[in-house]
Amino acid sequence: MTQFDPTDPAVAGYTLLLKAAFDRATVAAVRHQVGAFARRCRMSMDSLDDFLVAVNEAMTNAVRHGGGTGQLLLWRDGALLCQIVDHGPGFDATPYLRPHRRPQPSPTGGMGLWLAQQASDDLRIHSDATGTTISISGSLGSSGEP
Template sequence: MEETVGREVLRPAPSRESSDAPSPQAKIGGGDLLDRVFGPEDITVLRHEVTQRLASGLLGDRLDGFVLAVNEVITNVVLHAGGSGRLRLTRTATAVWCTVTDRGPGIPEQFRRPPAVPGGFADGGRGIWLAYQLCDEVTMATGPIGTTLGLRIDLPRHATGADLLDGLAATG
């Protein structure tokens, strides 16, 4: 419900989880799996929600690594980008994407390209490095009004009869 005060329109605060919750069909065939605003108190809960939405065997043995990459990115938002952000988890026919958006000051130049291995005693820099190691693609749009990081992990390909025959022909 909106209320007008002078020339300003007051709107109710958004809920923590989007009211456009994904349908069971979206979880199976693609689409939004999770769309959530988060803050410092939500990191653990959000990590568990991401795990739960992907725990059906969708990512196989890569699930834990992807969840770790997501955790590192949302922790960076809380520590370095104003403390809150938005996470969207979506599925396509071939991949799962996690998009994290914040309203922070932007990512410093030295962290914008695929980072080198952080030094053993380096202060920071491991979160984005881990994301690059654990994901199939990392995208970044950053500037003085915020950052959007995209993490993509490909779905495991299931072998078909044609794949098996092609493999035999290649090795035979």
């Protein structure tokens, strides 16, 4: 997990595949949409399972800790890039920048972002008082087309 790269995916050449708002009631439906796009892009089943675990954990965190709602943006280039955005109070991401250190569970959670980091090719976090953006990358095969 690294510091967030502020480059706009559209500027970097990514194509937007999906933009969806979500809340507690719609997390599963949006996750299924992400899975459908990833399959159409020919993401391998092993990579797809891991990618969806990471996306689900980030969406669940947005609902639990980021104000109850969020927005998901799914981008494609040579890989899939999923951004989960919320408008919660933000948090200190520093403890999550140690990729191999398993955090201690707490009464409010504590394992979701670590699990998402373990399941993704790359996970980046930008969090401040206006909200949090978590960017998750997942590799595609060389012939992936949406």
